[in-house]
Amino acid sequence: MIAAAGMAQAEGLERINPPTIVDTSPWGFSQVVVAPSSAKTVYISGQFSGDKEGNVLGKTVGKQAELAFDNLRKAIEASGGKPEHVVKIQVLVAGHGEDKLHAIGEQISKLFGEHLPASTLIPVDRLALDGMLFEIDATLAIPQS
């Protein structure tokens, strides 16, 4: 397998951007992440810009993304994992447009650095609660030593 130059390899996880398809690392995600079968799998539910009472905070996708990523970081910590163990994210955006990508990319870069997960971004009509514009879930593979 060919790993693109500069792709970070967290213990046991292989991130691949095959030369046969577009290199998405400048866009903030890896095309392929391979986890060893011995890794512990963790599923994190969709995180949004909610406070502990479940109130939706922030009026823009950028602000909501910042707060949702804070909650995602807390959920990752609660699982015993680290951001570099995230193998896949799913990002849901209400009212999505390309103009939202920069703000989302900033949060991806801040949380994951060079350890870019695979990703699917899904524009949606609306999300669970009124005013909710951004949601992100994550799957982790935590290598077991």
Ligand SMILES: CC(=[NH2+])C(=O)[O-]
């Ligand atoms: C295009 C895509 N998969 C993403 O996550 O932005």
